[in-house]
Amino acid sequence: MEQNFDxxxxxxxxxxxxxxxxxxxxxxxxxxxxxxxxxNRQTRHSHNFITHDGKTPxxxxxxxxxxxxxxxxxxxxNGIVVKTSKNNEGxxxxxxxxxxxxxxxxxxxxxxxxxxxxxxxxxxxxxxxxIHCPYCxxxxxxxxxTGILSNGDIAFDFSKLxxxxxxxxxxxxxxxxxxx
Ligand SMILES: Cc1cc2nc3c(=O)[nH]c(=O)nc-3n(C[C@H](O)[C@H](O)[C@H](O)COP(=O)(O)OP(=O)(O)OC[C@H]3O[C@@H](n4cnc5c(N)ncnc54)[C@H](O)[C@@H]3O)c2cc1C
Numbered sequence: 001m002e003q004n005f006d007x008x009x010x011x012x013x014x015x016x017x018x019x020x021x022x023x024x025x026x027x028x029x030x031x032x033x034x035x036x037x038x039x040n041r042q043t044r045h046s047h048n049f050i051t052h053d054g055k056t057p058x059x060x061x062x063x064x065x066x067x068x069x070x071x072x073x074x075x076x077x078n079g080i081v082v083k084t085s086k087n088n089e090g091x092x093x094x095x096x097x098x099x100x101x102x103x104x105x106x107x108x109x110x111x112x113x114x115x116x117x118x119x120x121x122x123x124x125x126x127x128x129x130x131i132h133c134p135y136c137x138x139x140x141x142x143x144x145x146t147g148i149l150s151n152g153d154i155a156f157d158f159s160k161l162x163x164x165x166x167x168x169x170x171x172x173x174x175x176x177x178x179x180x
Contacts, residue, residue, distance in 0.1 A: 001099075002075065005031045008093050008103040010081045013038040016109035017064040024071035031101055032068075033093065035080040039111050043127035048135050077101075081110075117149070134158075138165045146170070 007023050009016045012034025023030045040046065040057045047053050052060050068074055083094040090104040114132070116123040122130055131137040145168040148158045159169055 001077070002029075002031075003101050005029045005075075005101065005103040007031075007105045007107060008033065008091065008101055009107040009109050010084075010093070011109035011111055012065070012076060013061055013109070013111060014064065015111070016107070017061065017068050019107050019109060020074050021064075021068045021071070024068065024074035027073055030074045031077060031103065032074065033077045033079055033081055033095065033101070036078065039114060040127060043137070045140075047137060047139065134162050134165060138162060142166060144168065 006028040007030045009019055009030060009032045012020075012032040016032050016034065020030050020032050038057060038061065043057060045054050046057050046060060049060070065076065069076060077095075077099075079095040079097060079099065081093055082096050084106065085092050090102060091106040093101045093103070093106070095101075114126065116126065126132075127137075129141075131141065142165045144166060146162060146166045147170045148155055148162065150158055162169060
């Protein structure tokens with residue numbers, strides 16, 4: 001596989017694919033490196049995203065990947081980046097399986113890691129019955145008994161956000177939630 005690129009993008013989910021499309025269409029040689037673990041991977045259906053409402057996260061990224069990889073300037077590599085370094089020429093990127101790639105520019109599109117509170121079952125239910133966003137998933141659970149778990153005074157603001165979706169709300173308010 002080719003090793004030298006104009007731009008390497010670490011993370012090949014929605015952000016990385018969007019950046020790759022713009023760069024690929026500008027005739028930049030782009031490599032996307034992705035470890036296949038987007039933050040929304042446990043959620044069954046995505047919502048509130050026009051033209052994609054109700055699709056699975058994978059359907060959305062598969063379609064995006066298909067469209068982006070039609071540009072011959074863009075390549076995709078499955079792998080985990082474990083090391084990056086910079087010298088006068090640009091960046092050197094190393095993957096877990098010791099492959100090396102080089103680029104003039106580097107884009108970090110590796111997302112965020114959700115840190116789960118130390119509550120049994122919480123992580124398993126994340127994105128399914130434990131919901132992070134009322135706009136993405138609130139409609140699907142409207143009218144159901146709902147607990148709001150929040151760290152500090154922001155819990156009260158959340159109760160106003162979901163008031164229109166359910167009247168059965170318990171506020172589980174903690175000054176300090178223990179995270180793993
Ligand atoms: C549970 C849940 C449900 C959601 N539901 C909705 C919804 O219904 N509607 C909506 O609009 N938004 C929703 N979101 C928000 C949406 O998923 C995020 O805004 C979006 O995924 C962010 O895209 P991203 O590309 O920045 O990050 P991510 O999608 O998280 O992708 C980051 C990518 O980088 C890769 N990566 C990380 N580190 C490395 C590395 N070292 N080497 C190689 N690759 C790496 C990961 O494997 C991953 O593929 C939801 C989020 C969550 C957590």
